[in-house]
Amino acid sequence: MFIDEAKIRVKAGDGGNGCMAFRREKFVPRGGPSGGDGGRGGDIWMESSESHNTLVHFRFNPEYKAERGRHGEGDKKTGRDGESIVLKVPVGTVVYDEDTGAVVHDFSHVNEKVVIARGGRGGRGNAQFATSTHQAPREHEEGRAGEDRNFRLELKLLADVGLVGYPNVGKSTLISRISAARPKVADYPFTTLEPNLGVVLVGDTGREESFVVADIPGLIEGAHTGAGLGTQFLRHIERTRLLVHLVDVSDGSGRTDVIQDVDVIRDELESFGAGLEKKPTILIASKIDVANPEKLKKLKQWATRRKLKLYPISAVTGEGIEKLKFAMAAEVKTARKAAAVAALDLDEDHFSERKA
Numbered sequence: 001m002f003i004d005e006a007k008i009r010v011k012a013g014d015g016g017n018g019c020m021a022f023r024r025e026k027f028v029p030r031g032g033p034s035g036g037d038g039g040r041g042g043d044i045w046m047e048s049s050e051s052h053n054t055l056v057h058f059r060f061n062p063e064y065k066a067e068r069g070r071h072g073e074g075d076k077k078t079g080r081d082g083e084s085i086v087l088k089v090p091v092g093t094v095v096y097d098e099d100t101g102a103v104v105h106d107f108s109h110v111n112e113k114v115v116i117a118r119g120g121r122g123g124r125g126n127a128q129f130a131t132s133t134h135q136a137p138r139e140h141e142e143g144r145a146g147e148d149r150n151f152r153l154e155l156k157l158l159a160d161v162g163l164v165g166y167p168n169v170g171k172s173t174l175i176s177r178i179s180a181a182r183p184k185v186a187d188y189p190f191t192t193l194e195p196n197l198g199v200v201l202v203g204d205t206g207r208e209e210s211f212v213v214a215d216i217p218g219l220i221e222g223a224h225t226g227a228g229l230g231t232q233f234l235r236h237i238e239r240t241r242l243l244v245h246l247v248d249v250s251d252g253s254g255r256t257d258v259i260q261d262v263d264v265i266r267d268e269l270e271s272f273g274a275g276l277e278k279k280p281t282i283l284i285a286s287k288i289d290v291a292n293p294e295k296l297k298k299l300k301q302w303a304t305r306r307k308l309k310l311y312p313i314s315a316v317t318g319e320g321i322e323k324l325k326f327a328m329a330a331e332v333k334t335a336r337k338a339a340a341v342a343a344l345d346l347d348e349d350h351f352s353e354r355k356a
């Protein structure tokens with residue numbers, strides 16, 4: 001099981017202090033108490049969002065603070081409440097209280113929103129303390145402190161992108177190039193025996209997007225009948241939004257026909273029976289640093305005829321990798337949006353059913 005983890009500290013806003021004041025008006029020699037209450041401190045909320053799939057954004061930024069409430073003022077003016085803040089987490093995130101170990105919330109649906117730290121109540125101003133026998137109260141309260149809490153977030157990672165292809169085409173080399181995952185890489189087939197997941201970050205710091213890539217064992221002809229390691233690992237990419245299909249265009253593959261290469265793998269995906277062949281797919285010409293120009297040309301022509309975009313890369317020299325990362329991020333984003341819209345439609349269906 002692949003788990004993403006982050007620890008955060010949150011501090012909800014303190015309440016504003018109550019004010020002590022007395023009315024001063026012309027012709028009113030002894031004005032009554034007029035100190036207003038302090039505003040409430042901002043809360044800290046957590047909300048599950050379809051557009052997040054990892055917890056990396058918390059690792060860069062582990063502390064959050066909501067605004068405090070303003071102090072009360074004379075004239076019975078209540079201080080303004082502090083602004084609340086909302087932290088977005090992926091669906092599947094489990095929130096633990098770091099100090100007690102208790103589960104605070106388990107986000108199992110999109111757009112669930114819970115308060116994880118409450119802002120402090122504002123203090124009462126002296127106007128609130130007036131009674132018939134106590135007409136000039138000087139009492140006023142300080143605002144209460146906002147909650148200060150430590151949480152541990154845990155997320156079972158689900159892959160957005162699945163790398164597929166023959167053994168030895170460079171899948172593990174690619175994932176180690178674009179993420180912190182370090183699977184074994186070697187010049188023989190079936191080096192990878194278990195799936196590996198890597199978190200890929202794309203874009204400038206602070207505005208980066210992240211997605212999860214799964215590297216799975218290679219497929220060969222007849223995988224669906226159990227040849228090689230079979231198709232047992234394909235279930236790990238059943239829920240991905242995008243497939244990245246690597247085709248080795250060097251002479252090292254030992255296969256002469258790149259088009260047949262593509263077809264064999266696509267047939268195996270189809271035979272698995274989960275509709276994998278219908279997923280959006282990015283085609284990659286792998287190992288272009290040692291490409292056989294004829295193979296590369298043939299694959300390019302084939303892709304053009306099918307209106308498929310082909311990304312030539314070398315995971316060893318780094319050529320084409322940045323472009324590929326952005327293309328993957330864009331596809332994942334599009335797919336996530338489509339999924340979010342589909343989820344909304346579902347919600348609306350429920351709603352209209354209940355109304356009917």
Ligand SMILES: Nc1nc2c(ncn2[C@@H]2O[C@H](COP(=O)(O)OP(=O)(O)OP(=O)(O)O)[C@@H](O)[C@H]2O)c(=O)[nH]1
Pocket residue numbers: 166167168169170171172173174184185186187188189190191192193216217218219286287288289290313314315316317
């Ligand atoms: N020249 C060159 N060699 C590469 C490139 N990418 C991978 N290799 C080499 O190809 C071999 C296989 O790479 P892996 O990343 O282990 O391939 P894989 O697809 O994960 O293989 P399996 O796990 O067996 O399915 C290794 O010797 C890599 O160093 C590349 O872009 N250029």
Ligand SMILES: [Mg+2]
Pocket residue numbers: 171172173183184185191192215216217
């Ligand atoms: Mg591998």
